[in-house]
Amino acid sequence: MLYAKIPIQWDRLLIALSLLLSTCNASGQITQQVDFRRPLETSQLREDFQRFRSALTENHPDLYRHRSQELVDHMLDSCQTSIVGPMDLIAFGNLVRFAVGAIECGHTSGSLPGELMEQYAALVPMFPLKLWFTGDRAFVLCSKEADAPVGSEILSIDSEPIKRIRQKLFHYLPSDGKIQTKKNATLNNDAFLFLYSFIYGEKTHFKIKLTMPDGQHREVTLKATHFENTQCPAYQTADNAKPLEINFTDSTSALLTIRTFSKDRISNAGQDFPVFLQTAFEQIGQRKTQHLLIDLRGNGGGDDVYGAMLYSYLTSKPFRYFSTLQSKSKPVMTPEDHPGLAVQQPANISFGGKVYMLIDGRTFSTAADFCAIARSNARGIFIGEETGGGYEGNNSGGTVRVDLPHSGIRVAVPTVRYSNAVTPGTEPGRGIIPDYPVSPSIWEILAKKDVQLQKALEIALHD
Structure with a gap:
């Protein structure tokens, strides 16, 4: 149905991961685990990226809505020419995610299939704390670590300030135009754990500087843990309430x-x-x-x-x-x-x-x-x-979905450009x-x- 918009939101996928259901797809149960570190051949990566780019150019109603054609095409060219050797699934996924984020369309996505994300959540240890981002600051929302109690403010991770980490991760998240609140909400819905692991690589330990709830500054080293150990009973959403x-x-x-x-x-x-x-x-x-x-x-x-x-x-x-x-x-x-x-x-x-x-x-x-x-x-x-x-409108409507043949990354591309019947906005590319x-x-x-x-x-x- 043309007028039933289906928002493609990576944060919703990540929320679903908390259920850690049995891994399956439309063809049945997946029995083989994926080696996320296995390199894909250069020719395969180039073919997949070209398929991703073709899905955009053939279906997206306005790739240049928020950024000029020169900038978007240059970005896509740069991503494509950066494929000079083998890359593993996570690294190539980061490349696609970066390209999607640079387009500045909140209804476009490119991510691992849900079943592979579930495998990653079950197999790969991650950052052990659930964080709550507000502005340039991040706080511990849920913790099983005595050295990093709930309410502590995270100042840096492995010597990198949390503000810089947040800014870097934002480059890999989709959003309409220059809107930042959508990206921040995505991080707060568990995306941080996955995205930090994807971008900064797998780690066994994290050196963290923080301010305790009592105001004392501390530096602690925490061990990585699996996603299921980071779940937060202190923060409940209204998922069970009536719509x-x-x-x-x-x-x-x-x-x-x-x-x-x-x-x-x-x-x-x-x-x-x-x-x-x-x-x-x-x-x-x-x-x-x-x-x-x-x-x-x-x-x-x-x-x-x-x-x-x-x-x-x-x-x-x-x-x-x-x-x-x-x-x-x-x-x-x-x-x-x-x-x-x-x-x-x-x-x-x-x-x-x-x-x-x-x-x-x-x-x-x-x-x-x-x-x-x-x-x-x-x-x-x-x-x-x-x-x-966005205030002016968005690109959404019917969605074309493409599975890239070698990496299995799933791309979703909107097909309709919506313009709202509104008076001109004072800040193009922003929300309300x-x-x-x-x-x-x-x-x-x-x-x-x-x-x-x-x-x-x-x-x-x-x-």
């Missing part, structure tokens, strides 16, 4: 939580998006709610039409949602190709009160599109962090910037204090 919820916080305020716009995920949870919205806004109207908080944190996107449908309840006038859509096969699309190009009509119930949007780096794809329309029409106050998806930037501290995360929601409620109370 759609409406709660009335007081007599004048309501909290509408939309965890996904994916029709499949919503229906698998026994919910129906159109029915839910209709019922929720009927209740909002009956209670004479004045302040509506919409929580889109962690919403990775889904069906385009659901984003437009949600906005239809916040306006009493017809509106535009997408201005243009185009692909390699169809440079100019019409409302017959995608309903989001038509003039959208307001819902039969219109909420006219104050709206407050909770956003973060995982607010991506369709969720970011919805936020862009709301921001462009001045229909809400935004609290939290810059969205992971919050009116009230709020990021939780490590202690607020550990104490499970939702400071972003608290801030939104505080603003609504005095608005």
Whole structure:
């Protein structure tokens, strides 16, 4: 379905790894372990990279959306000419990941298949601490090491400052344009453990400088461990919660939580998006709610039409949602190709009160599109962090997936260029910037204090 965006997010794959399920693929159980250090021949690497590049040039709707053709082509040429000898699977994967990151498209990906990532997690010891990155700093979120307790700040690893490590790893993560919050959220969802191992190589020990919770500086040496030993019971996500919820916080305020716009995920949870919205806004109207908080944190996107449908309840006038859509096969699309190009009509119930949007780096794809329309029409106050998806639009839609023949690396390439019907942004290549930037501290995360929601409620109370 063209208008069902499927966000290709490496962090979601890594979250799934925590389950450490049986390793299998579509053809059955995998019984042979992969030697990640086995070198691939130069000719094989060159063929795989050319196949990767062809998948981009033949299918991607706008490789040069955020960077010039000269820069992107030069980058791809440089990566290709750097293949001068054998490389192992991890090194070649790093090359592909670097190229994907340099394109600056959050819906393009190139990574090891899930079953191989599971094998890597089970076989290769990694950094032993789960970290929480905020800005240029990193803190211990989960630890089984007495010498590096929870709440400690990591200053350096093997003499390299954590700020420089973070900046280096960011080059290997995809994101729309110049958005950094999406990359930071990816690191916080276990990507750091894998990516650090991929880029810096396998290690048996780590020399760490840190500041203890009591303020004392220490230097410790920790032994590498397997991924399963780094799991963090102190940090729980809302994966078991319903995708759609409406709660009335007081007599004048309501909290509408939309965890996904994916029709499949919503229906698998026994919910129906159109029915839910209709019922929720009927209740909002009956209670004479004045302040509506919409929580889109962690919403990775889904069906385009659901984003437009949600906005239809916040306006009493017809509106535009997408201005243009185009692909390699169809440079100019019409409302017959995608309903989001038509003039959208307001819902039969219109909420006219104050709206407050909770956003973060995982607010991506369709969720970011919805936020862009709301921001462009001045229909809400935004609290939290810059969205992971772009204000002007993105490249997504139907996805072409290619398995590179020799390395087995899986490449996903979007095929549709989306342009949101928004007023010109002041910072091209950025997401929706919050009116009230709020990021939780490590202690607020550990104490499970939702400071972003608290801030939104505080603003609504005095608005």
